[in-house]
Amino acid sequence: MQPRSDAGGETGEADSDRLVARNNLSELARVSEWVRRFALEHRFAREFAYGLELSVNEALTNIMSYAYRDDAQHAIVVELRAQPDRIRVEVKDDGVPFNPLELPVEEPPVSLEKSRPTGRGIPLMRGFMDELHYVRRDSRNVLTMVMHCART
Numbered sequence: 001m002q003p004r005s006d007a008g009g010e011t012g013e014a015d016s017d018r019l020v021a022r023n024n025l026s027e028l029a030r031v032s033e034w035v036r037r038f039a040l041e042h043r044f045a046r047e048f049a050y051g052l053e054l055s056v057n058e059a060l061t062n063i064m065s066y067a068y069r070d071d072a073q074h075a076i077v078v079e080l081r082a083q084p085d086r087i088r089v090e091v092k093d094d095g096v097p098f099n100p101l102e103l104p105v106e107e108p109p110v111s112l113e114k115s116r117p118t119g120r121g122i123p124l125m126r127g128f129m130d131e132l133h134y135v136r137r138d139s140r141n142v143l144t145m146v147m148h149c150a151r152t
Contacts, residue, residue: 032056045150
């Protein structure tokens, strides 16, 4: 499915876009490009676009890698909404219930040698995003991430 834009225009409403990705890691490049383009088109600074792209990529990687117990195709819905001082992301999937916010906050490793090769996605999201919210609604995981940022 192609991204869809809902331009707010003169009304002052936020601009939004929606993308549906398959639960396949090959989709990450397409989603990352879409997120980056959305942030830059809405005049958010590159450093915010980078943090947003990385956070969405990490959320989708976790879903694609761990949420499904079968080999069937599943749809992951990503919705972006640009407001004057923030970007809001909502990620919805029909995988097994999982609240990433219930994971304990970990201390960063003291060195690369002591670092685990996995498990850094959720701490990265916590670091880049100003708000993270989770709810299980209609048999779907819904992760909402909000980044407070100014436009250029």
